[in-house]
Amino acid sequence: MADAALPLTTADGRPLKTALAAAQARARRRAFLLVLPLLAFVILTFVIPIGQMLHRSIHHDGFSANAPAVSAWFAANPAGAAPDEAAYAALAEDFKAMKAAKTAGEAGTRVNYTLPESRSLFTKTARDADDLAPPYKEAFLAIDPKWGDPAVWEAMRTSSSAYTADFYLIGADLERGPDGSIHRVQENQRIYIYLFVKTFVLSAVITGICLLLAFPVAHLLATLPMAKANLLMILVLLPFWTSLLVRTTSWIVLLQGQGVVNEMLIAMGFIGDDGRLKMIYNQTGTIVVMTHILLPFMILPLYSVMRVIPPSYARAARSLGATSWTTFRRIYLPQTLPGIGAGSLLVFILAVGYYITPALVGGADGQLFSNLIQFHMSKSNWSMAAALSAMLLLGVLLLYWLYDRLVGIDNLKLG
């Protein structure tokens, strides 16, 4: 029986174990090569941009790159140190370089984020940079007495590091005092936290309304005979394929003060001419229009899940004596959960990031967090926009994690 101790080999004499491992590695490599284009695509269009965004939210070298000498002085001297002649000399050196390279505006922009009115101080000083001569402190003060202001120096110290958490501070309605302590901004300037919370609440409301509206429609679609269901499906898809802008502006035509709905109500005598309903340019407008726009994203996953639920389950429950409500609650509803989860997550995440619709129909109180992101982008303050985007991303990820804990991400079915 000595043969039994011999290792198993393939026909060409290699041990079976190695041959198997090699074959498996080959299969894995082939599978990897198949997904490689997709992986590259995801990295190129998703991971890298998001990484760049996160980096930008803590990085702004507008000042530090253009004012290296005074940045070095800040690094060498402790916080709170009064600027001496060496500091002014370093600043003069930087200004001469900035004038030559025309970068004073760029540096001033960064300091301006921390201390308003700094940009004009920078551009103004750069114009006279060639006249700067020792003693430098007097020379700077002659250009503008603000150069003696400790707040300006503190703002430059903050800006002298390319990496900063300042943009997140602003996003959390916080600011740094002149002594470096962190406190909340004045009440009439607090906006980010308020809008952040409001965005999530409003998105949840919209998701809820979408679910209520979509559930019966999807059920109808799933149970009607094919021909009728197809016709209905087209009615669902037609608005889905129509431009977002067209749908939003049609709602303006319908809902505005002199709009179709108000005119009809007046013609039918429900309201008087002076009692026109205010349905748009406010939060109501945002909710109505966003619900309409996002509804297909709820109907489609629900439909795809409901279509494959065997009707025999419900019939069996009924034949065993369950009421309609019990049948729905214990048999039908649990089976639609993957669709509800997918639809809700889809609608919620889309709603959180919407900005065109709130901008057009939201008026003063229908604005969302994304409108602030857009606002900062339009003012080319990308670091601020990136910090706000990162906050939004974090909020969504947190909810996603919660969803996974509570419902389980495996219970998600998109189609």
Place this chain on the structure above:
Amino acid sequence: MKKILILSTALTGFAVAAQADVTVMSWGGAYGGAQTEAHLKPFTAKTGIATVMVDSDNPATPIKAMVEAGNVTVDVASVEYADAIRLCDEGLLEPIDINALPAGADGTPASEDFLPGAVTECAVSTDIWANVYAYDTTKFPEGAAPTTVADFFDLQKFPGKRGLKKGAKAVLELALMGDGVPANEVYAVLATPEGVDRAFAKLDTIKGDVVWWEAGSQAPQLLADGEVVMTTAYNGRIFNAAIAEGKPFKIVWDGQIYENEMYAIPKGAPNKDQALEFIAYATSTEGLRAQAQQISYGPARKSAMKEELIFNDGKTVMAPHLPTAPENMTNSLESSFEFWVDKDAELNERFNAWLASN
């Protein structure tokens, strides 16, 4: 990887070379239309260089994105004065040499022909436009129509909804003038925290009756829809609706805020040379006159105002409709780019917070 990069760059280069058009990004609506008629079409007819117009709610917005991504798709952008300065400061625009601009039709060199401040390091003025407010004449009886900037904030005497541009710029100035601050003191007051509070307090008095607009074409639309009885607007849009479309709109010039509109070239524009050629043509005496005959914005060259300007309907004399007409400037404010370049972020943040609060 490197090969792919080279290949894709070569392909993009080919694509750009294949369509050597000048792409102009502007504000759309009546203004974009006027620029198309007065600058783009005649420029193409004269030089054979194709031109394309694209619209934006504010053309200054996409420039940073394009320049930083290294994918500039427009050659010329029409931007506000403060934005032109700001973008230039940040190194996002190509410098423009005033000596590259043509002399006036009467032979005056460009450097003397343009109004003071109309040519900056990176941008050239195409016109002087104004933020004004206008009302629907059918909503107010004869003799009881608003005439002053204070009337805009008087809900008792002039009931009805107001349209206002969503943003701090021009709105805070309007509020202060409406509160009785003389035009020449507006920026001094607004530079103090008390002044800012005062402006917001004035806005508080009408906040519940305001419909906010963002794109220039929305203002006359709100007025035409009857959604508001009066609205702030760019004066040319109201002129266009009133004269060309016969709408019953009237401008109140008291408290107008005027500034230059600029043509600028984003850094790295694909057809920089043609873009410069386009700007030189568009801001020549002929180009400025042609635009002022399409829409009621004042030309920024002295030589363009020597002869009378007639609207393209052949009969309306433009002069009384321009922001620069002496009778329209009795209580007027020149928008301060220095103030807005500095305070834009701060005041708009405050404005957003004010807007969101109840």
